[in-house]
Amino acid sequence: MNKVFLIIQREYLSxxxxxxxxxxxxxxxxxxxxxxxxxxxxxxxxxxxxxVRTVKVLDESGTFGKAFKDRKDIKFQVLKxxxxxxxxxxxxxxxxxxxxxxxxxSSEDAVQILSTKKPSLNISGEIERQMNDIATNNNMVAxxxxxxxxxxxxxxxxxxxxxxxxxxxxxxxxxxxxGVGVAGAIIIYxxxxxxxxxxxxxxxxxxxxxxxEVIVSSVKPFQLMLGKIxxxxxxxxxxxxxxxxxxxxxxxxxxxxxxxxxxPMLGVFTALKTVPLGYIVSCFLFYFLTGFLLxxxxxxxxxxxxxxxxxxxxxxxxxxxxxxxxxxxxVTFLAQNPDSSLGVWLSMIPFTAxxxxxxxxxxxxxxxxxxLSMGMMVIGFLFTTWVASRIYRVGIxxxxxxxxxxxxxxxxxxxx
Amino acid sequence: xxxxxxxxxxYAGHTALSGVSLxxxxxxxxxxxxxxxxxxxxxxxxxxxxxxxxxGEVYFDGEKLNQSxxxxxxxxxxxxxxxxxxxxxxxxxxxxxLKGLSHGEATRRxxxxxxxxxxxxxxxxxxxxxxxxxxxxAQFVATVLHEPDLIILDEPFSGFDPVNAEIIKNEILELNSxxxxxxxxxxxxxxxxxxxxxxxxxxxSNKILDGRVxxxxxxxxxxxxxxxxxxxxxxxxxxxxxxxxxxxxxxDCYRIRLKLNDYTTSNDxxxxxxxxxxxxxxxxxxxxxxxxxxxxxxxxx
Numbered sequence: 001m002n003k004v005f006l007i008i009q010r011e012y013l014s015x016x017x018x019x020x021x022x023x024x025x026x027x028x029x030x031x032x033x034x035x036x037x038x039x040x041x042x043x044x045x046x047x048x049x050x051x052v053r054t055v056k057v058l059d060e061s062g063t064f065g066k067a068f069k070d071r072k073d074i075k076f077q078v079l080k081x082x083x084x085x086x087x088x089x090x091x092x093x094x095x096x097x098x099x100x101x102x103x104x105x106s107s108e109d110a111v112q113i114l115s116t117k118k119p120s121l122n123i124s125g126e127i128e129r130q131m132n133d134i135a136t137n138n139n140m141v142a143x144x145x146x147x148x149x150x151x152x153x154x155x156x157x158x159x160x161x162x163x164x165x166x167x168x169x170x171x172x173x174x175x176x177x178x179g180v181g182v183a184g185a186i187i188i189y190x191x192x193x194x195x196x197x198x199x200x201x202x203x204x205x206x207x208x209x210x211x212x213e214v215i216v217s218s219v220k221p222f223q224l225m226l227g228k229i230x231x232x233x234x235x236x237x238x239x240x241x242x243x244x245x246x247x248x249x250x251x252x253x254x255x256x257x258x259x260x261x262x263x264p265m266l267g268v269f270t271a272l273k274t275v276p277l278g279y280i281v282s283c284f285l286f287y288f289l290t291g292f293l294l295x296x297x298x299x300x301x302x303x304x305x306x307x308x309x310x311x312x313x314x315x316x317x318x319x320x321x322x323x324x325x326x327x328x329x330x331v332t333f334l335a336q337n338p339d340s341s342l343g344v345w346l347s348m349i350p351f352t353a354x355x356x357x358x359x360x361x362x363x364x365x366x367x368x369x370x371x372l373s374m375g376m377m378v379i380g381f382l383f384t385t386w387v388a389s390r391i392y393r394v395g396i397x398x399x400x401x402x403x404x405x406x407x408x409x410x411x412x413x414x415x416x
Numbered sequence: 417x418x419x420x421x422x423x424x425x426x427y428a429g430h431t432a433l434s435g436v437s438l439x440x441x442x443x444x445x446x447x448x449x450x451x452x453x454x455x456x457x458x459x460x461x462x463x464x465x466x467x468x469x470x471x472g473e474v475y476f477d478g479e480k481l482n483q484s485x486x487x488x489x490x491x492x493x494x495x496x497x498x499x500x501x502x503x504x505x506x507x508x509x510x511x512x513x514l515k516g517l518s519h520g521e522a523t524r525r526x527x528x529x530x531x532x533x534x535x536x537x538x539x540x541x542x543x544x545x546x547x548x549x550x551x552x553x554a555q556f557v558a559t560v561l562h563e564p565d566l567i568i569l570d571e572p573f574s575g576f577d578p579v580n581a582e583i584i585k586n587e588i589l590e591l592n593s594x595x596x597x598x599x600x601x602x603x604x605x606x607x608x609x610x611x612x613x614x615x616x617x618x619x620x621s622n623k624i625l626d627g628r629v630x631x632x633x634x635x636x637x638x639x640x641x642x643x644x645x646x647x648x649x650x651x652x653x654x655x656x657x658x659x660x661x662x663x664x665x666x667x668d669c670y671r672i673r674l675k676l677n678d679y680t681t682s683n684d685x686x687x688x689x690x691x692x693x694x695x696x697x698x699x700x701x702x703x704x705x706x707x708x709x710x711x712x713x714x715x716x717x
Contacts, residue, residue, distance in 0.1 A: 006513050014502065210497030214558070217464040217491040218514040397466070399495070410428055415470065 003219045004227045011202065011231025016238060025239060029246035036254035053123060054093075055113075058086050059101045067134045074126060090114060099127060106135075177362040180277075181338070182331050184284050184358035189327045191288060192295050192354065193320070195236045199296040200312065202228050203303030203396070212396045221393035226385075229296045233289060240285070283361045283370075290377035291354030294384050295319070301388035304395030305403040305411075315405075326352035330359045338363040347373050350380025387412065417442040417597050418463065418566060423472035425458050432458035433469070434621045440599060440614070442565075445592055447608040447629075448601040449709065450618035456601040457494060459618070460570055463599075464491050476566075487516040490564035494571040494601075496555050498543045505539035508558045515562040522561065529557045533583070549580045556584055560591060567591060569600040573607060585611070605706040617709055624712050633702050636711075639676040640701040641685065644669055647693035657684045669696060 015021060054075045059065045068076035079086055083100060090098050098114040105111055111131070113124055140147055203225075206212045215224055302315040326346055334343045338360040346356035347365070353373050361370075394411035395403070418440040425433040432455045440446045448456050461467045463474060465486065474481040476488070498507055505526060512522035530536045533553055543551055552575060560567060569588070573581045589611075592598050602608065608615060609629060616626035625632065640661065646669040652660050657680040661673040676685065682698060689695060703711065 003514055006510065010510055014499075205499075209500060210493075210495040211499055212497075213461075213466065213493040213495060214491070214497070214511065214555075215514065216466050217489070217493070218486060218511070397461075414428075415468070 004223045004230075007219065007224060007227025008231045008234065011228050012234050015198070015232065015235045021235070021239070025242045025246070028243050029250045032247050033250050033254060036251070040254075053095060053097060055097045055099050055123070055127065056086060056090075057099045057101070058083060060103045061101050061105045063105070063138060064101055064131060064134055068127075068130055071126065074123060087114065090116065097123065101131075178335055180280060181359040181362045182335050184280065184361065185327065185330045185335075185355045188284065188288050188291060188354050188358050189323060191236060191240075192291050192323060195232055195292055196295045196299040198235075199229055199232050200299040200303040201309065202232070203300050203392075204306065204309055204312075207304065207396055207399075208308065216396065221396060222389045225297070225300050225389055225392050229293060229300065229385075232296065233292055236292065237285075237289070240288075244281075280361055284358060286374065287354040287357055287377065290350075290374075290381050294350055294377070294381040295323070297381065297385040297388035301391040301395065301408070304392040305398075305408060307399060311402075322349075322351040323355065326355040330355050334359045339365065344369060348376055350376050353377055353380075390414075417444070417477060418599070419475040420459070420463070421473050421475070423459065423462060423469045423474070425455075425462065425467070425469050431621045433462075435472070436618070436621075436623045437472075438616055438623065438626060440597060442597055443592070443595060444613045445589075445598045445611055446600070447612035447615040448599060448618060449603070449605050449608060449615055449705065450601075451603050454603075454618040455621045456603075456618055457570060460491075460493075460568055460599075460601060463568060464489060487562060488565045490515075490559045490562065490567045492555060492559040492567075492569045492572060494574070496552060496575075498551060498555060498558075500544040501542060503540050503542055504546070504554050507543065508554065508561065511558045512561045515564075517562050525561050525563075526557065529561065533557065533587075548575060549577050552576055553580065553584075556587070560587075560596075564596065566597045566599065569598070571602055572600050573602070573604070605709060606704065609705055615705065617712065619709075619713055619716070624716060625708070629705070632705070632708065636703045636708050637700070638703075640673060641676070641682055642671065642673055642697070642699045642701050643685070643689070643695065644671045644697040645689065645693040645695050646670070650689075650692060656688055673701065 052073055052075055054077055055068075056077050056079050057065065057068060058079045058081070065078050070076055079098075081089075086098055086100075090096060094116045096115070100112045100114060102110050113127065137147055140150070206215070206224075212224075219227075298319050302312055302319065305315065306312050329342070329346065334340070334346070334356060337343060343356060343360055344365075346352045347360055347369065353376065357365075357370070357373055390412045391408050394414050395408075401407070418438070420436065420438040420440075423433050423436045425431070436455070436459060448459065450456050458467070462469050463481070465481065465483070476485045479485075498504075502510075505523075508526050509519060509522045512525070513519060517525070526539075527536075530538065535550070535553060538546070538550070538554070543554070546554070559569070567588070572584065572588070576584060588598055588600075612629055614626070614628050615632070617624050641658075649665070649670060658674040658676050661675055663673075664671045674685070676682070682700070686695065686698065
């Protein structure tokens with residue numbers, strides 16, 4: 001066991017000391033900081049846009065005039081001056097807009113909005129909507145339709161999702177759950193690949209460097225494989241942990257210095273608060289770790305079977321297929337139907353569960369399903385580690401032999 | 417020290433070792449000889465417990481080979497390598513700790529060896545910055561650092577330049593004189609005779625010959641002598657106490673190879689020749705290990 005610890009130590013330190021590791025650790029919080037900065041500037045700009053604009057209405061048709069209703073960011077003011085004077089005034093009051101409605105307003109492009117600055121879509125859209133409403137109303141009145149009755153009939157429904165739990169009702173945001181689930185699945189999918197490939201590359205490195213025989217004369221191949229896998233797992237956990245700590249730190253600082261109360265992202269954060277993040281992060285770590293142990297053992301076996309990274313293709317395909325398949329299904333179908341029977345099955349099979357379960361976790365699948373799935377994960381990784389180690393112990397000492405699946409099967413059945 | 421009994425090892429499709437037995441005594445320099453692919457490396461891997469035999473046993477100091485013996489064996493494989501991106505000193509410390517040394521002890525001993533081989537300033541160098549010969553020196557240090565009782569070297573001199581090969585050879589002999597048993601394999605048989613006490617010849621997964629080098633060669637003596645003389649060219653008409661095998665004339669002397677007749681000695685030959693010519697050289701022709709090997713292989717057919 002002492003020797004496995006030594007191997008873990010070497011695998012861990014040699015990776016953590018690399019520049020690439022340090023850079024990626026700081027890159028993610030830096031990106032988050034940048035995101036906050038962007039949010040801050042968006043919020044600042046939207047404050048500017050929210051300033052009250054005065055629209056001067058020059059109505060030659062007489063239909064609209066006083067019918068415009070003020071909003072908190074738009075004020076309407078009816079003018080009686082001729083167009084030329086109004087246009088001159090506009091140059092003095094640069095914040096104002098001039099709405100010119102000619103007598104034959106219904107002909108194409110007759111209505112004009114004039115301003116020194118480009119009017120925002122928001123304002124021109126609002127004016128258009130109000131004018132259409134007014135014109136429709138007028139038409140209905142002209143045709144003898146009782147507008148007040150019609151308004152009574154109109155309904156205005158908006159759904160407020162509330163989840164019934166033991167603690168009573170609480171607000172829940174389906175959007176946030178969906179987002180968290182998909183994000184978890186994507187991160188697991190990517191990190192299984194990235195760190196699994198690191199294990200594989202490590203094995204190939206030892207094989208091509210020909211140090212493998214020196215090492216296995218001191219330790220058992222299984223110890224070496226296990227040490228490498230655990231070492232890389234610890235590297236990945238360190239990375240995640242540093243990311244979480246640094247991101248929280250950065251968020252705290254950002255909140256303090258970029259205080260933007262009207263930030264559009266604020267809605268996202270309040271939505272996120274309804275999601276049980278601690279629970280999801282724990283599940284994420286469990287599924288990442290077991291999924292990693294499961295897949296990296298296979299990656300190690302592949303690494304042992306080849307002489308260089310270019311030869312790995314034929315073996316990588318069947319390993320990555322279930323993962324890729326689940327990933328695609330998860331972000332499209334499963335996220336919409338987390339409790340479908342396909343979802344339940346995929347979250348039970350150890351090869352697909354890490355991704356599939358991450359999508360389902362935010363939607364609170366039954367406890368027995370989580371328990372069973374976790375149990376299957378443990379059995380799954382023990383099984384693949386056992387299979388992989390039998391291939392690995394033979395593969396690492398084979399050189400110049402083009403390995404095939406039949407060859408791997410033969411290796412598996414070799415006696416010691 | 418090491419007793420190998422009836423080892424059989426089969427790989428899918430071919431037999432690497434079929435019933436090989438060897439005895440290696442403490443303090444010996446033992447050469448495992450044979451052409452490439454004879455099964456030498458398979459045997460060495462079994463001794464190192466990298467693979468296990470299909471049948472047969474290995475005893476180390478009277479005990480059946482087990483994990484505890486790993487720390488008493490130092491192994492330098494034919495295919496040598498180190499982690500390219502790792503610093504030399506750190507790397508050897510790592511390898512030594514895998515063999516059971518403590519960090520401090522490993523560091524102390526590496527310093528001793530680095531000074532001895534005059535490579536002190538390599539400690540912080542990465543392997544990829546070193547030349548191939550330098551890497552092999554470092555590898556040698558890693559092999560012997562834990563002061564193993566048994567040092568196993570697979571083709572130790574391949575890849576070394578002559579100067580470094582000599583240095584390493586002397587280090588091996590020095591370790592041997594301090595009590596370490598050396599087992600090395602090679603297909604270059606001529607390098608063996610001066611180095612080995614005992615040898616075993618492996619051919620096509622079988623041991624075809626083993627024993628002390630001196631004994632083996634003596635058993636292959638054939639009463640053949642080489643004589644160089646100067647003076648008048650001699651005619652051998654049949655009265656002489658030997659049979660002439662061949663004769664070479666050079667500028668100012670003649671070389672003959674002869675086989676003694678029964679019940680005669682080299683002294684009889686000299687007595688016969690001295691009155692006639694001046695003798696420059698008399699040497700018994702004993703076949704080299706290489707010749708014995710070829711002879712033996714041909715015998716087996």
